Amino acid sequence: MESGYVTTPFGRRPMSLGMLASQQLAETIEPGMKRSKWKLFRAICEARPALGVTDRALTVLDALLTFYPDDEISEEKGLIVFPSNAQLSLRARGMTPATLRRHLAVLVEAGLILRKDSPNGKRYARRDRAGAIGDAFGFSVAPLLARAVEIESLAAQAVADRELLRVTRERLTLCRRDISKLIMTALEEEISGDWEGISAMFRTLLDRIPRVATAEELAPLLDEMRLLRAEVVNMLERRIETQKMDANGSQSEHHKQNSNPDSTYELEPSFETKQGEKAAADNNPNAGPLEERSLKQQKPSVGMSNRAGGAADPGARASLKSFPLGLVLQACPSILDYGPGGSIGNWRDLMSAAVVVRSMLGVSPSAYEEACSGMGQENAATEIACILERGGHINSPGGYLRDLTRRTERGEFAIGPMLMALVRANGPTARQAS
Numbered sequence: 001m002e003s004g005y006v007t008t009p010f011g012r013r014p015m016s017l018g019m020l021a022s023q024q025l026a027e028t029i030e031p032g033m034k035r036s037k038w039k040l041f042r043a044i045c046e047a048r049p050a051l052g053v054t055d056r057a058l059t060v061l062d063a064l065l066t067f068y069p070d071d072e073i074s075e076e077k078g079l080i081v082f083p084s085n086a087q088l089s090l091r092a093r094g095m096t097p098a099t100l101r102r103h104l105a106v107l108v109e110a111g112l113i114l115r116k117d118s119p120n121g122k123r124y125a126r127r128d129r130a131g132a133i134g135d136a137f138g139f140s141v142a143p144l145l146a147r148a149v150e151i152e153s154l155a156a157q158a159v160a161d162r163e164l165l166r167v168t169r170e171r172l173t174l175c176r177r178d179i180s181k182l183i184m185t186a187l188e189e190e191i192s193g194d195w196e197g198i199s200a201m202f203r204t205l206l207d208r209i210p211r212v213a214t215a216e217e218l219a220p221l222l223d224e225m226r227l228l229r230a231e232v233v234n235m236l237e238r239r240i241e242t243q244k245m246d247a248n249g250s251q252s253e254h255h256k257q258n259s260n261p262d263s264t265y266e267l268e269p270s271f272e273t274k275q276g277e278k279a280a281a282d283n284n285p286n287a288g289p290l291e292e293r294s295l296k297q298q299k300p301s302v303g304m305s306n307r308a309g310g311a312a313d314p315g316a317r318a319s320l321k322s323f324p325l326g327l328v329l330q331a332c333p334s335i336l337d338y339g340p341g342g343s344i345g346n347w348r349d350l351m352s353a354a355v356v357v358r359s360m361l362g363v364s365p366s367a368y369e370e371a372c373s374g375m376g377q378e379n380a381a382t383e384i385a386c387i388l389e390r391g392g393h394i395n396s397p398g399g400y401l402r403d404l405t406r407r408t409e410r411g412e413f414a415i416g417p418m419l420m421a422l423v424r425a426n427g428p429t430a431r432q433a434s
Contacts, residue, residue, distance in 0.1 A: 007116050022078025034074035034149045037141075039063050044112070044144075047154035057097070063091035064113065064139060073145050080116060082123035082138030111147070114140040151270075165215040172218060175225040176206070182232045191239050192411045201417055202228060224420050227327055234321050238411065297335040322378035324420060325350065331422035332385035354381035357388050361397040367405075374405040379415060384420055386418050 016214060044051065045058060053061075059080060067081040067088075089095050095103075107113045118124065118137035125136035144151070179202055186195055205224055329336060336344055336358075338353040358368050363384070371380035383404055387397050396401050405411035 004193070007114070029075060029142065032074075033071045033145060033148070035145060036071055037068055037073050037144075038071070040073070040144055040148060040151065041065060043151050043155035046158045047151055048159065050152070050154045051112070053106055053110045053112065054103070057103040057110070060092050060095070060100060060103040061107055061112065063088055065141070066091050068141065073141055074164075075142075075145070078136065079140050079142045079145070080125070080138050081127055081141065082136050084123060100217065112142050114143060115339055116140050123288065135387055165218070168215045168222060170216045172209070172222050172225060175229055177208060179225065179229050179232060182229070182236060186232070186236060189239075191236065193235050194412070194414065197226070197417065198414070201420070212312035220423075223327065223330075224423060227323065227416050227423070229418050230321070230323060231414045234416070235411070235414060237321065297428065319335070321408050322347070322376065323415065324381065326384050327419060327423065331419045331426065332382075332389040333426060334388050335385040347381075350385070351377055351381045354384040357384050361387060361391070363387075363401055364399040367398045367402050371405045375408045375415075379408075382415060386415075386422060389422055 041058075041062060044053075044061070048055070048058065064081055064083070067083045070077050073079070083091075084098060085097055089097060089100055091128065092100060103111075108115060116137050116139070123138035125138075183195060183199055183202065184191065194421050205221060205228065209221060325344075328350070329344060335357065336342065338356045339345075339349045340352060344350050344353060355368075358365075361384075368380065368384070371383060374380075375383070383401060387394055387400060391397075404413055408415075
């Protein structure tokens, strides 16, 4: 196109500022710039939503590009195509003239092509004696070349967004399957816990999944699904740990019973001597140091049951897994103000902040120590952060923490649902971990 030349549409078609802007953009093509027309067309197809064109309009653009004589678009080879409506309709899969005109207008409005109308509105080219095109009237593909970098960038972003959506949907599907089957396992194995409440929470999350959603809409739902899955796995693993401790306690008790002095098995002389010393010590309140040592040797070891099939030592707790620190801080952003320097970067910072908040809330050291013993230091600090976040709804933080500790030890309380509720309550306004 001639520099500074403005072309207006033929007939009743109006001129617009958008057309003028497209013409100005077409004049900014860098010297020597060229692009493969079909690679550029594929990029336009990828970036179609961002460019604001329809699939039918792309069909017309595809037909237009078939009239460009070379595979590469460049200024040296000209930028005008001038097919008649009849020829263009044939290459556009037989599109009717009225539909063709409508989609050509869409391409012009989107800034992908320009009209260069002749005085009578016809499309044609003037050639010199050597057959070279001197002047042509039709559609200019100059905007495609001028916007090539922009179009390729939009296409790359569209591909990345589509891949992110695919991965997010895939992870969400796996998470849904895991939670569903783990809850079913817990119910079939009759594992204690609020499975009805967890199932209701799971159904609520499923109902919130949109039929058509973006990756940004699915990301928070995936976070909540992961949190719920972690809580379910935590409860099942605690059950496994409890069964292991019960089994170890039963084996220890079985060993103790086989060591009974009334057993019909022959005893080793040294053990018979110790049993005799124990009996003598039981009958003699003034037993000496030797007898006391014999008594100590007969005491059951830590963790051994006091009766056959009995529970394990209460001090041996099944370990509780902590939740990701980022999720805890997203659910409880208020605790950030009490971290070292007003920020929390790791679990040590969170536990330090929990000690400060514990004192501020009036939670006694013994209540906090019981929580650390019953559910682990990370989970105890998490509970303090949750109590701080819900401070206006809790009358006695210390009593509330003791109650949560007892319920956790009995397998009747799970931290996950509380965190999920706080994550939803805080929403996108929650501060992020530093």
